[in-house]
Amino acid sequence: MFEYALYLSLKAKGKEVKIDDVTCYEGPGTRPRQLDVFGITYDRASREELTEMTDASMDALSRVRRKLTGRRTKAYRERDINFDPLVMEKDPALLEGCFQSDKYFRDCEGRVREAYRFRGIESGAFPLPEDYLRLEKQIEDCQSVSVHIRRGDYLDESHGGLYTGICTEAYYKEAFARMERLVPGALFFLFSNDPEWTREHFESKNCVLVEGSTEDTGYMDLYLMSRCRHNIIANSSFSWWGAWLNENPEKKVIAPAKWLNGRECRDIYTERMIRL
Known part of the structure; x- marks a missing residue:
């Protein structure tokens, strides 16, 4: 993208x-x-x-x-x-x-925003399953916050430790607390490539775990992220785009203060991002 x-x-x-x-x-x-x-x-x-x-x-x-x-x-x-x-x-x-x-x-x-309209979903060429349609309606009707929790390949030490130890449980707990202060009544929608771990560590009464997408249908999660009113992102371009495509003019976007270990990544951040 x-x-x-x-x-x-x-x-x-x-x-x-x-x-x-x-x-x-x-x-x-x-x-x-x-x-x-x-x-x-x-x-x-x-x-x-x-x-x-x-x-x-x-x-x-x-x-x-x-x-x-x-x-x-x-x-x-x-x-x-x-x-x-x-x-x-x-x-x-x-x-x-x-x-x-x-x-x-x-x-x-x-021009970029116009290009990245989900025309395939709008036209029915890439239909959303019923569970995702219900989630979309729920997202539109509440103070929705997307939360991207990326594990899987980010735990692989073969990357030289570039991604490890950044988006920790402590980061997400602080991000949840900050967002709850900024957005009273926030309901968190959890997106992850490790749903079992996410359910164990984060699911609660004000959290909804989004399940059903695969590597071949990741666009479904990206679409729902973009429909949320606010976003908590990982050090991942996937959730970066989910937040960028969010058209809410009052959106709050929380991002990790460090993007990669051992590298300064100052230009990945947009002016709207709150860095934790």
Whole structure:
């Protein structure tokens, strides 16, 4: 979603832009693309274009030239996790990175919001199950607060401990208490990839555990998050977008003060976020 928002921003500046939606979505364990739920389209980069941009042709002449003079790649990797202005200036370039900041698309925010309407749900092409329809009605009729609790891959030490120890039970308890002071009568809707753990640690009389989505239907949770009046997010782009798509002008959004261990991530935060 961050990549497509950048795509729209660059297009708005008059640039010719294409998206590589193949390279990072091949092989086992990759997440499915789910942008279809928004009913959006984009220009796709062909394998031939990617080969040309990375100077990766395997013909004999190209291989010899690379040995003699080095690779002439046009790839440019985002400098770090924060907003990199060079991303907006490089041309031609194969841009690589996460682009996780609204600074990349603030100048076309309206266009991004229009693109990220859940047209598939509205049209019935991606119908919500009955349980989710009932939850949507409940969310609309109360002081609803989405709470994203991400576990699963975030507990995996193979990431070098980037995500561990940030969104702890203490963080959520403080976030609950802060939100209850800001939003009297708050009802918390819990979204997690570990519902059993979440039920054990957080479910109470003012909490509703949302269950039923899978890796292939994560858009259902994203949709309900965006329908809540307020949001408590994890250090995750999934709940970041759930909060950003929330159109309540009075929304309160609570986020962890640290996003990644060992890295300063100042530009992931929006002006509306309360950092704990």
